[in-house]
Every structure is written in structure tokens, then in C-alpha cells.
Amino acid sequence: MPELPEVETFVRSLKFGGMTGEPVLDRKISSAALLWQRTLASSDAGDEFLSWFQEKTIRDVTRRGKYIILQIPPKYLLIHLRMSGDIKVDDGGSLTEKHTRFLMKFEDGTRMQFIDTRKFGRIWLTDDPESVVHKLGIEPLGEVFTSDWLTAKIAHSPRMIKPFLLDQSIIAGLGNIYTDESLFMAGIHPKRKAQSLSAGEAEKLVNTIRQVLAEGIRLNGASIDWVYRGGQFQNHFMVYQRAGQKCPHCGALIQKTTVGQRGTHFCPVCQPE
DNA sequence: CCTGAAACCTGTCTGC
DNA sequence: TGCAGACAGGTTTCAG
Incomplete structure (x- = not known):
């Protein structure tokens, strides 16, 4: 959870x-x-x-x-x-x-x-x-997590960007919710190959990840179903669990698919493949 | 190295 | 109401 x-x-x-x-x-x-x-x-x-x-x-x-x-x-x-x-x-x-x-x-x-x-x-x-x-990667809210660092990490990775971000040995702490939300905010399709991101996209992704995590912490996390309590971030989801609803940016319908065996939510217009 | 499938578990929700 | 099936904030292991 x-x-x-x-x-x-x-x-x-x-x-x-x-x-x-x-x-x-x-x-x-x-x-x-x-x-x-x-x-x-x-x-x-x-x-x-x-x-x-x-x-x-x-x-x-x-x-x-x-x-x-x-x-x-x-x-x-x-x-x-x-x-x-x-x-x-x-x-x-x-x-x-x-x-x-x-x-x-x-x-x-x-x-x-x-x-x-x-x-x-x-x-x-x-x-x-x-x-x-000891096998964990860097802290996404730490000083090491910069656009230069991410650009170097993704440089030769043929992996899809979402499973890449979920890999705890690279970045420690991202899970399904915050990865979907970050990729949406950065306008990057979850199936894009990591190495295909431009320097500008990498920089934007670093910024959105830090921003989304900080907002999640500020709101005490996300409460969904019976699993977690006390959080408010669920009221600020842009795409997570919003399949079929309108994208807050462009109005297109949010889609749900599977990427790396995980339910994945994205806007087909804001996050072109 | 990468991907997908399965395993570890219980509870909830949906559709027939 | 009952019941089968799908699905869930994660991680590990194994096969191809």
C-alpha cells in the first residue's frame, strides 16, 4: 500500500x-x-x-x-x-x-x-x-536526485519509463500512485523507453516527481478503500483511479491499461506514446 | 539486462 | 443472496 x-x-x-x-x-x-x-x-x-x-x-x-x-x-x-x-x-x-x-x-x-x-x-x-x-536507490527528495542524475541513469536504458521509476534499486519510494501522477504531470507516456526521454523531459520529470511527492506528504498521503486512513491526497488525483473521467488539463478521457503488470492510468492526449 | 507470469495473502466490489 | 472472478498503495523469484 x-x-x-x-x-x-x-x-x-x-x-x-x-x-x-x-x-x-x-x-x-x-x-x-x-x-x-x-x-x-x-x-x-x-x-x-x-x-x-x-x-x-x-x-x-x-x-x-x-x-x-x-x-x-x-x-x-x-x-x-x-x-x-x-x-x-x-x-x-x-x-x-x-x-x-x-x-x-x-x-x-x-x-x-x-x-x-x-x-x-x-x-x-x-x-x-x-x-x-543496501540495495535501495537514491531518495527522490534528496539532493542527489537531479535532472543530470536522471539523464545519466536513463541514457542507455531500454526499459519502459514506468517500471524504471518503480524499480526501488534506482529510486527508492515511488509506487503505483505517485508514478502515474508524476508521469501525467510531466506529459510522458508510461510505456515510453527511458532512453527516449529528452533532456527537457527528464528535467520536467524530476521536478514533477519532487512536486507530487511533496504534495502527497503535505496532505498526509492518499487514503483509498479500507487500507490507509488519514490522508487527503486522494482528492487531488489527476489520473489515478480516474479512468473514464475527464483529464483535468485537456478534457480527454483518462485511460487505464496495464504496464509491467500494474494498473496504469494516463491521458492519451497529454501523454502521447 | 528486460519482460511477463506467478507467488505471497485477504478483503472488496462487480456482474450474473 | 449467492458465488465466481477481477482487482488492490509491493516485492521477489523464475522462465524465456
Whole structure:
């Protein structure tokens, strides 16, 4: 589910409070529980995984790509929400949610639940976050992501631009929604070959990606269906989930097709193939 | 290296 | 109402 803006919203909420409930920063853990074994992707603590959490304190919450990183000295707990992951912090007074896969209870009685209906989400407990995220590409909101950088990256790539942008080892954080929206804003057809983009198009794409992600974060992400809550970006979609409706720029009907096995929305006039 | 298909899962929505 | 089928914010693995 969540892409960079939604993950960033979770991180800020876990740190300062918000959609997940109370913040978890500086809370001391009393116990942890794993309710779906496969949710745990790996752990440096081995069989001691659950007991390791006792008496540890969450000291920071950060993000890398779509991974949430909880710093719990001397280790790090990484969380990837995949398609349906969710995090809630509450006072621990009510029953555990139906789809809770992992949870931490704090000494003050509060609790953080990792809820994941489809069970695709994963967590890692590690001494070194890099061992998990080392294959990720650059941050699209970082300083490295410039038109020169993208121009060089796409130079010899015969791939279609949409799967290229979704490749987390190139750029970390873009998902289906923000890729469709960015390509629309840049006027680029999702099936165009990466290497076919002009320097001007590459520059425009960099700018629209940064702009769309920033707007997504400003609006706390996009809430669609039952999966994510609290966001407002869904009210600003130009093409995503708008097949058959009018393009906000030219009035042509938005089309939906499949690109790289992903539902893909675009304007046939603004984004010529 | 690139693409498509399948797998991992459950829930929702659509059409008959 | 029931039921089959399609589809869903992601990633990995495998075949061609």
C-alpha cells in the first residue's frame, strides 16, 4: 500500500503523534509478541527475538525508501508495510486488532500494533539497517536526485519509463500512485523507453516527481478503500483511479491499461506514446 | 539486462 | 443472496 508519502506520514506520526495515535519516541518496551511468524523476515537476535525487546527504549524513528526504521539501541527494527500494512498506537485497553501481526507493549501500558491484513508486510531486527536496505536507490527528495542524475541513469536504458521509476534499486519510494501522477504531470507516456526521454523531459520529470511527492506528504498521503486512513491526497488525483473521467488539463478521457503488470492510468492526449 | 507470469495473502466490489 | 472472478498503495523469484 503505502508509498513514500504515506510511509513518511507514519514516521512523523510515530515520532510526534498523529494518525497512528500517540508517539512511540522514548517509550520503554516491556514485551513484544509475534502473531504471524512469516512477518519476521530476519533477526540478528535469533531465538531471542521476542525477549530481546524487554527493557529497550525507542530512541528515533526514520525512513529509507518505503522502510520505517525504529532505532532501539543497540539494534534497529525495520518495518515494510507492503500492500496492507498499518500501525496503530493505543492505550492497550482494547482487544488486539483482528489482523495484528506484531506488537510491542510499553511500560506505561500503551501499545504499538503492526496490523497487516494481507500478510505481505515484513519486519527485521538488525544491528545494521544497511544490511536490509543496501540495495535501495537514491531518495527522490534528496539532493542527489537531479535532472543530470536522471539523464545519466536513463541514457542507455531500454526499459519502459514506468517500471524504471518503480524499480526501488534506482529510486527508492515511488509506487503505483505517485508514478502515474508524476508521469501525467510531466506529459510522458508510461510505456515510453527511458532512453527516449529528452533532456527537457527528464528535467520536467524530476521536478514533477519532487512536486507530487511533496504534495502527497503535505496532505498526509492518499487514503483509498479500507487500507490507509488519514490522508487527503486522494482528492487531488489527476489520473489515478480516474479512468473514464475527464483529464483535468485537456478534457480527454483518462485511460487505464496495464504496464509491467500494474494498473496504469494516463491521458492519451497529454501523454502521447 | 528486460519482460511477463506467478507467488505471497485477504478483503472488496462487480456482474450474473 | 449467492458465488465466481477481477482487482488492490509491493516485492521477489523464475522462465524465456
